Amino acid sequence: MKEEALKVIEEVLKSGRTALVEYEAKQVLKAYGLPVPEEKLARTLDEALKYAEEIGYPVAMKLMSPQILHKSDAKVVLLNIKTPEELKEKWEVIHENARRYRPDAEILGVLIAPMLKPGREIIIGVTEDPQFGHAIMFGLGGIFVEVLKDVTFRIVPITERDARKMIQEIKSYPILAGARGEEPADIDAIVDLLLKVSQLVDELRDYIKEMDLNPVFVYEKGKGAVVVDARIIVKEKN
Amino acid sequence: MEAKIVEEMKPFFDPKAVAIIGATNKKGKVGNVIFENFKTNKERGIFKGNIYPVNPKLDEIDGYKVYKSVEELPDDTDLAVVSIPAPFVPDTMKQIAKKGIKSVVIITGGFGELGEEGKKLEREILEIARENGIRIIGPNCVGVYVPDTGVDTVFLPEEKMDRPKSGPIAFVSQSGAFAAAMLDWAAGAGIGIGKMVSYGNKLDIDDADLMDYFIHDEGINVVTFYIEGVKDGRKFMEAAKRITKVKPVIALKSGRSEYGAKAASSHTGSLAGADTIYDAAFKQTGVIRAEDFEHMFDLAKAFAALKDKLPKGDRIGIITDGGGAGVMASDAVDRFGLRMAELSEETLKYLRENFPPHAVPGNPTDVVGDTDAERYRIAIEGFVNDPNVDAIVVIVLFQVPLLEDEKIIDILAEYQKKSDKPIVAVAMGGEKTERYARILEEKGVPVYPTPERGVRAMAGLVKYAEYLRRGA
Numbered sequence: 001m002k003e004e005a006l007k008v009i010e011e012v013l014k015s016g017r018t019a020l021v022e023y024e025a026k027q028v029l030k031a032y033g034l035p036v037p038e039e040k041l042a043r044t045l046d047e048a049l050k051y052a053e054e055i056g057y058p059v060a061m062k063l064m065s066p067q068i069l070h071k072s073d074a075k076v077v078l079l080n081i082k083t084p085e086e087l088k089e090k091w092e093v094i095h096e097n098a099r100r101y102r103p104d105a106e107i108l109g110v111l112i113a114p115m116l117k118p119g120r121e122i123i124i125g126v127t128e129d130p131q132f133g134h135a136i137m138f139g140l141g142g143i144f145v146e147v148l149k150d151v152t153f154r155i156v157p158i159t160e161r162d163a164r165k166m167i168q169e170i171k172s173y174p175i176l177a178g179a180r181g182e183e184p185a186d187i188d189a190i191v192d193l194l195l196k197v198s199q200l201v202d203e204l205r206d207y208i209k210e211m212d213l214n215p216v217f218v219y220e221k222g223k224g225a226v227v228v229d230a231r232i233i234v235k236e237k238n
Numbered sequence: 239m240e241a242k243i244v245e246e247m248k249p250f251f252d253p254k255a256v257a258i259i260g261a262t263n264k265k266g267k268v269g270n271v272i273f274e275n276f277k278t279n280k281e282r283g284i285f286k287g288n289i290y291p292v293n294p295k296l297d298e299i300d301g302y303k304v305y306k307s308v309e310e311l312p313d314d315t316d317l318a319v320v321s322i323p324a325p326f327v328p329d330t331m332k333q334i335a336k337k338g339i340k341s342v343v344i345i346t347g348g349f350g351e352l353g354e355e356g357k358k359l360e361r362e363i364l365e366i367a368r369e370n371g372i373r374i375i376g377p378n379c380v381g382v383y384v385p386d387t388g389v390d391t392v393f394l395p396e397e398k399m400d401r402p403k404s405g406p407i408a409f410v411s412q413s414g415a416f417a418a419a420m421l422d423w424a425a426g427a428g429i430g431i432g433k434m435v436s437y438g439n440k441l442d443i444d445d446a447d448l449m450d451y452f453i454h455d456e457g458i459n460v461v462t463f464y465i466e467g468v469k470d471g472r473k474f475m476e477a478a479k480r481i482t483k484v485k486p487v488i489a490l491k492s493g494r495s496e497y498g499a500k501a502a503s504s505h506t507g508s509l510a511g512a513d514t515i516y517d518a519a520f521k522q523t524g525v526i527r528a529e530d531f532e533h534m535f536d537l538a539k540a541f542a543a544l545k546d547k548l549p550k551g552d553r554i555g556i557i558t559d560g561g562g563a564g565v566m567a568s569d570a571v572d573r574f575g576l577r578m579a580e581l582s583e584e585t586l587k588y589l590r591e592n593f594p595p596h597a598v599p600g601n602p603t604d605v606v607g608d609t610d611a612e613r614y615r616i617a618i619e620g621f622v623n624d625p626n627v628d629a630i631v632v633i634v635l636f637q638v639p640l641l642e643d644e645k646i647i648d649i650l651a652e653y654q655k656k657s658d659k660p661i662v663a664v665a666m667g668g669e670k671t672e673r674y675a676r677i678l679e680e681k682g683v684p685v686y687p688t689p690e691r692g693v694r695a696m697a698g699l700v701k702y703a704e705y706l707r708r709g710a
Contacts, residue, residue: 125506129515132471137506151509153518155475161709162522210507 002203004031009207013237018209021064022071023111025230029213032200034193035226039113045091049084051112058082062111063094067102069231074101080115116226119217120176120185124193126156126201126211134201134208138194140172141215148172157202163194176218185218189225209233246373247451249341251433252387253287253317257339259308259330260321260346261291263299268321268345268393273299275390285388290315308333317341319381319391324348327377328362335370342367343391344376350439351378360441367442379438380414383421385431386457392434394418405430406459406542410448412466414438420464420531428676429535430542432457444469446477453481460541462534463489468516475523479710482524486541486702490528491516524705526698533694539684540695541702544660548703551628553579554696555621556602558633559609559641563666563689564602567631570693576700585624592616607638611645618649622657629700631692633664636671643674651681660699664692 005028012020020028026036038055041064042048052059063076071077075097078090091110098105121141128134132155139151150171154162167173167190178184193216201208210233218225256276260269277300279285289302290311296304305311308318308330318339320327324346334342344363349356360377367374375381381391385404392399402424409424409431411417417436424431433455437443445463452461461481468474481487491513520527528534554571556578558564571578578601581589589599597613598604603621605613614632621627634646654661663678663685665671675685686692 123506125509127507127510129471129510129512131468131512132475132515132519135510135515135518137509139509145509149509151514153510153514155471155515155519155522158522159710165521212506 001032001200005200005204006207009204009234012234015066017066018234018236019066019069020232020234021066021069021108022062022229022231023064023108025211025232026227028200028204028232029227029230032196034196034200034213035189035224036230037113037116037226037228039111041109042112043109045088048087048091048110048112052081052084052087055112055114058115059087060111060113060115061087061090061094062113063098064108064111065098065102065105066108067105068098074098076101116217116228117219119219119225121215122176122190122218122225123151123212123214124197124216125213126197126208128209129155134205136166136194136198136201138166138190139170140175144170144172144175156198156205158194158198160191160195163191163198166194167191183220186221186223186225188221189223190218193225193227207234209235241454243447243450244454246340249316250343250373250375250382250435251384251389253341253389255288255290255312255314256317256319256389257290257292257305257308257311257315258319258321259292261293261296261299261304263296266395269293270299271393271395272319272321272345272391273302274395275392276388277302278396279388279390282388284385288312288314308337308339311337311339313338315339317343319343319345321345321393324356324359324377328359328366331363331366331372335366335372340370340372342372342374343379343381344374344441345379345381345391345393346376347378347438349377350441360439364441374442375435376438377441378414380417380436382436383431383434392418392421392436400425402429402431404432406457406545407431407538408448408452408455408458408461409434409464409538410445410461411436411464412438412440413464416464420535424535427535428679429539440469444473446470446473449477449481449487453484458485459545460486460488460538462528462538463487464531464534465489465491471515471519475519478519478523478525482705486537486545486698487525488528488534488537488541488698489520489525490531490534491520522710524702524710526702532691536686536691536695537698539679540662540699543654543679543682543684544662544699547658547660548706549629549660549696549700550703552576552700552704553626553628554693555579555581555624555627555630556633557605557614557617557621557630558602558635559605559607559614559638560633560635561604561606563633563635563664564604567633567664567689567693568602570690573690574694574697576693576697579621579624579627581620582624582626585620585626588620588623589617607635608640609638610640611642611649614641614646615649618653618661622653622659627659629696630659630661631664631689631696632661633666633689633692636665636667636674647674647678647681650678650683654681654683660696662686662692662696664689 040051061078125137134156139145176185261273262269
């Protein structure tokens with residue numbers, strides 16, 4: 001697990017960067033068994049068409065560039081591409097958008113991803129405190145985190161009981177537990193995510209500076225969760 | 239390792255002989271107050287050790303021989319209290335090391351808190367300490383107060399600052415000013431403090447060391463910390479995990495580091511204030527966080543009396559002689575995450591049969607304004623025997639005309655002793671009430687001036703009991 005993740009991080013550091021692009025961040029997460037979508041990085045249009053065929057239409061396209069970390073601002077996330085023809089057309093559009101946003105943007109490729117069924121959005125994050133070391137954060141996505149700052153923290157590593165308490169102690173917990181007649185969300189899947197992130201950070205503590213898994217879609221009980229977008233910042237090599 | 243810390247701390251709390259380096263005969267000076275403290279406690283027969291003032295310019299102070307240097311000190315000296323200006327401390331430390339003294343309290347300020355120059359002095363001092371196995375409390379602190387042994391390095395004279403009686407609460411404070419104010423306040427509130435340590439810049443001995451020490455201190459039931467910042471968070475957490483399994487730790491954390499405000503490149507970083515991180519660390523290690531100093535001592539008082547009698551669950555029973563106070567207590571039960579007990583049929587029947595018709599059985603049970611002590615006894619008897627009740631809050635408005643003061647105090651004390659359910663009392667009122675409250679507390683029943691504070695203290699007991707049962 002650790003070796004695979006380290007390989008990705010070392011590559012990034014070698015190229016003089018500390019911010020992993022989404023694709024790289026997800027490679028690190030995948031190495032620790034976190035659920036990420038079946039995505040592939042296409043370097044050419046031909047590869048993109050091939051991967052889209054394998055994944056099955058409709059697909060999403062996300063352009064990967066170390067200079068473009070706020071992808072939606074740059075309009076380099078295009079969703080619901082239904083046919084190869086549309087993909088060809090959007091391939092041009094997405095590159096044009098990237099150039100317009102950052103003419104000097106280095107483009108690593110375009111991530112071809114399946115369109116995901118929406119779920120309840122959560123955020124899992126990691127930060128490093130100068131006194132206590134790494135801490136893991138949990139909250140519900142969207143306005144719950146942006147406006148209400150309804151999040152909770154624990155110092156890494158955490159226990160399963162810590163993970164469960166984190167989930168239960170946020171104010172918006174009823175949304176996960178199933179308010180207004182909704183099915184409850186897959187709490188066990190969130191616990192599993194938190195524990196895996198904790199393990200990842202604990203083992204890679206000398207490398208990881210900050211992480212955002214935002215959003216993560218959580219489905220109904222028994223149906224799991226998937227990391228939709230992820231950012232990892234690593235420490236500069238010393 | 240923990241046993242070593244007990245050995246190391248012993249001279250700080252119960253020295254054979256204390257050297258007061260910087261002792262002087264000038265009234266009000268730090269070196270004079272500290273000397274006076276020890277001298278007075280010796281005259282009272284509390285401090286049993288020898289007292290050796292050190293000052294190159296004096297021959298004697300108040301009949302005590304003054305030593306010109308550390309070198310001249312008798313060999314039984316095992317504690318040095320240093321109150322000379324910062325630049326002279328490193329040299330004195332060298333002499334202390336040579337003399338073989340292993341415990342040093344550095345009262346003096348003007349070190350790391352002032353900047354780089356002071357930090358350099360601190361590094362020098364620490365190096366000497368580490369090389370010679372010396373432990374240091376301070377610098378920049380008021381040091382140690384132990385009522386049982388008469389150790390008192392607090393440089394605020396008795397006529398200005400009252401000293402609390404002894405008790406099972408340990409109080410540790412980073413800030414010297416806060417420590418002094420709290421001791422004075424605790425004395426006034428009748429709260430017993432077994433040991434106070436103010437460690438200032440915590441150059442050497444820190445929170446983690448003291449937690450490891452207090453695990454073994456049988457006179458201490460509960461440890462309270464006033465913390466401004468922790469240097470090594472992981473060390474703090476490890477020590478906290480060890481002690482909270484044995485005795486409760488209450489922390490009052492103030493001060494926010496600039497960390498919370500620093501620019502973070504991730505979403506998570508921007509949401510993580512230093513305070514949220516401390517909150518997490520406390521939760522994971524079973525440390526109970528106090529909202530303010532009132533809450534800290536409310537909790538400390540409850541644990542001091544009831545540490546060995548923790549509630550078995552979160553179902554609270556309330557007895558009151560005033561309807562309004564009962565409602566306030568019920569609201570507080572909800573607010574502090576506890577549950578109102580549902581009295582069993584037998585209990586309700588027992589209360590109905592023994593109460594006059596206008597008293598109100600239930601939860602809360604209202605014994606109403608014409609109550610006497612006996613009606614309280616019936617209510618408490620019912621609650622104590624009810625398997626649905628885990629803990630009891632008894633509100634006593636001593637002002638009601640027929641209530642016999644002494645009898646109700648005895649009844650509460652009696653049930654506190656014989657029942658395995660913890661009882662806290664709430665007594666609202668003025669001077670008379672205050673006097674009764676003191677007597678009740680002497681008899682092992684913690685008393686709070688409002689229903690909220692009584693219930694909040696009980697909530698601390700409930701949460702700690704749950705932590706002991708189930709872990710963090």
